[in-house]
Amino acid sequence: MRLARAGSRASKAAAPGQDPQPASAREPVARLRSVGGDIYPDWEAVYRDNIAMVHRLMFAKVGNRPDAEDLTTEVFLAVLRPLRLPASVGEVRAYLFATARTVLARYWARTLGQQVSTLAEDPAEVFSSAPPESHAAQRAERILAALPDRYRRILHLRFLDACTVAEAAQALEISVANAKVLQHRALRRAAEIAAELG
Amino acid sequence: MAVRGITRYIEDLLRSRRPRKFAASEQDADLARAAITLRAARPGSDAPAEEFVTALHKRLAADLDPVIRQPVSARRPILLAGTAAAGAAVVGAGIDHVLTARSPAAGPAPGAGVLKPDHGTWHTVLASVDLPDGAVRAFTAGAVTGFVQRATGRLHAVSGICTHQGCKLALAAHPARLVCPCHGATFALDGAVLRHRLPVPLTALPRLAVREASGSVQVYVPASGLPPTEAPATVRD
Numbered sequence: 001m002r003l004a005r006a007g008s009r010a011s012k013a014a015a016p017g018q019d020p021q022p023a024s025a026r027e028p029v030a031r032l033r034s035v036g037g038d039i040y041p042d043w044e045a046v047y048r049d050n051i052a053m054v055h056r057l058m059f060a061k062v063g064n065r066p067d068a069e070d071l072t073t074e075v076f077l078a079v080l081r082p083l084r085l086p087a088s089v090g091e092v093r094a095y096l097f098a099t100a101r102t103v104l105a106r107y108w109a110r111t112l113g114q115q116v117s118t119l120a121e122d123p124a125e126v127f128s129s130a131p132p133e134s135h136a137a138q139r140a141e142r143i144l145a146a147l148p149d150r151y152r153r154i155l156h157l158r159f160l161d162a163c164t165v166a167e168a169a170q171a172l173e174i175s176v177a178n179a180k181v182l183q184h185r186a187l188r189r190a191a192e193i194a195a196e197l198g
Numbered sequence: 199m200a201v202r203g204i205t206r207y208i209e210d211l212l213r214s215r216r217p218r219k220f221a222a223s224e225q226d227a228d229l230a231r232a233a234i235t236l237r238a239a240r241p242g243s244d245a246p247a248e249e250f251v252t253a254l255h256k257r258l259a260a261d262l263d264p265v266i267r268q269p270v271s272a273r274r275p276i277l278l279a280g281t282a283a284a285g286a287a288v289v290g291a292g293i294d295h296v297l298t299a300r301s302p303a304a305g306p307a308p309g310a311g312v313l314k315p316d317h318g319t320w321h322t323v324l325a326s327v328d329l330p331d332g333a334v335r336a337f338t339a340g341a342v343t344g345f346v347q348r349a350t351g352r353l354h355a356v357s358g359i360c361t362h363q364g365c366k367l368a369l370a371a372h373p374a375r376l377v378c379p380c381h382g383a384t385f386a387l388d389g390a391v392l393r394h395r396l397p398v399p400l401t402a403l404p405r406l407a408v409r410e411a412s413g414s415v416q417v418y419v420p421a422s423g424l425p426p427t428e429a430p431a432t433v434r435d
Contacts, residue, residue, distance in 0.1 A: 187208065
């Protein structure tokens with residue numbers, strides 16, 4: 001189901017960029033992403049401006065929140081202490097990105113022993129692309145679109161609609177055992193398609 | 199063994215849990231990669247939780263500015279406000295008692311039970327025509343985000359923020375419900391808790407007053423910015 005987002009998103013754009021005050025903790029994160037100048041005066045500015053992006057990046061690479069949060073924490077702890085500020089936005093982001101790449105590689109080495117995902121993107125593109133979720137979402141859409149109908153439906157129900165296996169089985173009018181088998185086959189096919197897409 | 203490892207890994211991803219380690223083969227890595235790509239595309243799940251952003255900010259502040267004390271946390275305004283209100287109620291009762299003892303003609307006591315005017319406002323969130331019967335739409339009105347629904351001709355609106363840690367809920371289909379990307383709690387469109395795997399009890403989503411006026415759907419946003427637990431009873435147009 002696609003959502004039409006009603007109401008204004010203008011509040012984000014209206015956020016003052018150069019606000020030197022520490023952001024109120026209750027401010028939505030999205031409002032804190034823009035910075036007026038090209039210089040970060042202090043670590044708070046670095047944090048406010050990049051926390052959402054680093055988290056999104058990590059979430060797209062590991063697919064679960066507890067690990068994405070730990071990795072994001074690791075990146076900021078590693079980056080902020082030795083950082084000499086003020087520094088340019090470009091420099092700081094390049095440093096953040098390089099650190100994130102190393103942190104992610106170490107994560108895979110200690111969890112699955114395989115480099116399941118890497119930070120291969122162009123950092124400039126990652127930090128500038130307007131809707132940050134679009135890349136991952138587009139890739140998922142392309143993989144799903146290439147699947148046979150029933151494979152697509154089971155994966156959509158389970159991964160995007162957050163259905164339990166029982167709910168997915170009911171929606172597809174099959175048994176739970178069959179749904180499990182179908183999901184496994186569908187994912188195997190999805191992995192092949194992903195490899196073909198490159 | 200490898201099959202079990204990857205199967206459990208995928209199930210953990212689907213349940214929004216931290217996946218457990220296992221020695222993965224190359225084929226496992228391919229499956230994990232595909233599963234991560236699909237899971238990461240679940241609507242609304244990649245934005246950081248406010249709770250996390252605040253906690254990490256605090257940790258970094260302690261790490262980087264050991265001398266500067268952080269101001270008393272602004273992250274628990276609801277709890278603080280609640281405590282203050284409870285304190286005020288006690289004080290109010292005390293004053294009331296003193297006043298009553300000295301002059302029985304004293305006016306209504308301050309504090310507990312007094313109706314306060316709520317300077318909230320009605321926010322137009324979408325045009326009536328964009329909400330046909332049976333439809334659900336996400337909306338943002340000031341500091342409040344939520345979902346508005348028209349079911350059998352009646353309008354309902356609920357807050358779109360999980361009552362656990364404040365994550366933004368995503369709308370899921372089959373059947374339509376609101377799912378928390380953080381820990382998988384699921385709410386019905388009327389705000390009721392459908393299921394969760396949290397060790398603590400979860401409260402239902404606050405409902406918001408909603409009305410239709412001159413072709414638009416409007417939601418009542420209290421001045422505090424927080425949705426009321428129940429629709430305000432004293433609201434007028």
